[in-house]
Amino acid sequence: MPEDDMGGMKRDLTSSVAKDRIGEALLELSPDAIMVLDSNGKIVDCSEGALELFGYKSKGDLIGRDWFNLISDVCRGRAKMDFNMLQTRVLKNVKYKLVSRSRGEFDGLVSAKALSLPSGETIGFLAMIRPVTEGRVKGKPIFYEALKRFAEGLDDVVFLYDQKDGYLYVNRASVKITGYTPEEFYADRDLGFKMTHPDDLLMAKDHMANLIEGKRPSEFRLRILTKNGKVVWVEELLSPVLDDSGEVIAIFGIVKDITYQKRVEEELKTRSKELEDLVRERTEQLREAEHMAAIGRLAAMVGHDLRNPLQALLNEVYLIREKCRTVAQKIEDGDVKRSIDEYFNRINEQVRYMNKIISDLQDYTQPLKPDKVKTNLSHLIHSTLLTTNIPSTVSVVVNVPPDLYVDVDPLMMERVFVNLFLNAVQAMPNGGQLSISSSLEGDELLIKVSDTGIGIPKENMSEIFRPLFTTKSKGQGLGLPICRRIVEAHKGSISFESKVNEGTTFTIKLPHKPG
Ligand SMILES: Nc1ncnc2c1ncn2[C@@H]1O[C@H](COP(=O)(O)OP(=O)(O)OP(=O)(O)O)[C@@H](O)[C@H]1O
Ligand SMILES: [Mg+2]
Missing domain, CATH: 3.30.565.10 (Histidine kinase-like ATPase, C-terminal domain)
Incomplete structure (x- = not known):
């Protein structure tokens, strides 16, 4: 490559025009939050990272706004003082409470520097803002982005709940399952408990307390009330997120809609109950059939063995009775006469009873x-x-x-x-x-x-x-x-x-x- 060209390129990259280009490219490419402010603190340009950090959709939404409006009331005064001193010194990693449109207040580290012309005149300021991550979810930016991308494609609700700041992230599946948007979760840290079915609330709170105390994952089923009042069965898989000192700083959760699964389970339960009833009924019928068979055998035997001698007995009794009647006429004693009649009546009654047993048995077993x-x-x-x-x-x-x-x-x-x-x-x-x-x-x-x-x-x-x-x-x-x-x-x-x-x-x- 000719010496000239090399030299030309070198010259170009250090030229002020090249610096402008580098600045533009940085603004466009950096995942960090970078902002260009004019001398009054109005936002003139910003990086994508800034939009995301402060919860704005497009540059048009953020450009033109006052930088101090992104700072919480509690430290706005200090921020203004710092800003006025920027002419003479660089601001490095100063902690402010900042305000995101979607997540509310958060701690951020701000670095800023004046942009001056060679003449020394200040034309504006460059600010870089980083969210404070210590004490929160570790390695958040990379892990967090990967998690979000993965979670957006899922049908289950995936959420990250910060003990201090409430919901840090909820995927879009929340709309399908609960009826609430991620933004509604960001705005209300208690929404999870608020939409829990009253009958399951104590149980859910118990699980949560155990999870935080025991620092172990927890899995349970509960009912939630969706935004339009429908009862939905869900399964929650919750896992504690610990910081370096082993404290639970956040909860990572997956919520599955198991209404269908529950219905199938219920159906299975009724089906198996029906089956049990059927088995019981059939067993009863079988027992009855065995009874019938035993009675049938008994009836055949009794009928065969007793019917004929019984008939003979009745005939004999009849004959003896007739004979006795003639003899009895000669008996003077009325008591004796009466007791002979009584004996015959009793014999007759007993024989009739035996006859009933045989008739009953045969009635029962014959069609x-x-x-x-x-x-x-x-x-x-x-x-x-x-x-x-x-x-x-x-x-x-x-x-x-x-x-x-x-x-x-x-x-x-x-x-x-x-x-x-x-x-x-x-x-x-x-x-x-x-x-x-x-x-x-x-x-x-x-x-x-x-x-x-x-x-x-x-x-x-x-x-x-x-x-x-x-x-x-x-x-x-x-x-x-x-x-x-x-x-x-x-x-x-x-x-x-x-x-x-x-x-x-x-x-x-x-x-x-x-x-
Ligand atoms: N009117 C009644 N009052 C009270 N208990 C009765 C009456 N009728 C039936 N039972 C009860 O039902 C049972 C079954 O009656 P069932 O007529 O089938 O048999 P059983 O009278 O015991 O014998 P059998 O085969 O001689 O009729 C009786 O043993 C009795 O306990
Ligand atoms: Mg009876």
Whole structure:
């Protein structure tokens, strides 16, 4: 390269024009906050770093403003004094409280120097401002910028909360999740707690206190109220930021919207609850089926083994009774006569009871096909009462219209009434009243069988229709299950109400067509 050119370049770079260019380039490139002030302290030009530091969007916003307006009231007087002395001395790293439009007050170190012409005339000042970083987040500028750039692309809220100054940074995702802008967070250091759901506030404060005390990260779920009042479930991951002496100076946090996740969890919970219920129901059905199978085997055996000898026994009893009657006629003693009759009655009763057991078992295990005929209900009830052994201590009241006809299988319905009447009588060992009544409700016929007996305790209420459930020493626990099967085979239902020591009412509902 020719000597001349080299020399020319050297000359150019140290020339005043070159210095102007260097100044311009510095203003344009420097990440630091640099400002050019006129002799009155008005801002004439500034670097990008200055815009950012003081929270302005464009140079147009800042240029023309008074430098002293960027300084907090508390040190404006001192700053003016310093400014007046700039003619004669350079200002180096003087600490002022400065004011940022977005972040409010902050501490800054200001260096400034007069710009003088060769003639010595001062045409303005150059000022460099650096935010004070000691005691705050270390290495802030580089780390902070990288973090911000990364965080802006995220869907989760990312924030940095300074213990002293409140929110230093909040990314834009805050708008999507909370409805509040980062600026609203910068302006209100308590916004985080203010938008916490009241029911979760104590818990959130506890977590925060533990985090600061324990200096360990913390993770928890809470509800927040968005700006327009919507409740949103979020998960907060908070991490303490420590200074060199190990003190918590800031909190770094990530807030995730987990409303959807929560909903899925809730749905899963209900689904698994439904599944549990289904399993329980099926297990119950299986148990019932096992019961049925056991009863079926028992019924077949009992039916086979007992039916024939029982029939034979009844025949023999009948024959002996007839024979005894002839003999008894010759007996003078009335007491002996009566007791022979009583013995036969008792034998008959016991045999009938054995017959009931076999009929019950067989009824319960055989498929039911009602053979429905038009039946007079009052007749059916009275004839059933006649064949039921009702002690004299129990009074019977029947309140059924004499002309009420129902479409039922009379033999099956008789079995239902026998079982209900017997249960009622057995519930009144010291006597009482058995009442039977009927009524019509829409297209349903209601038949009520009530007693004034011992009642059914609460814990047995869900059990009494279960096959083989009995509280009686001589009971089979088949009466009510049979009643239900028969009534349901008639497309009806059976229910009950009971009070201990007051009595019980069973209600049969049957479909009824008038006429
Ligand atoms: N009217 C009633 N008052 C009080 N308890 C009753 C009444 N009816 C039924 N129960 C209760 O329900 C249980 C089941 O009745 P269910 O008729 O099915 O069987 P059981 O009477 O014990 O025996 P059985 O097979 O001889 O009828 C009874 O053991 C009794 O505890
Ligand atoms: Mg019974």
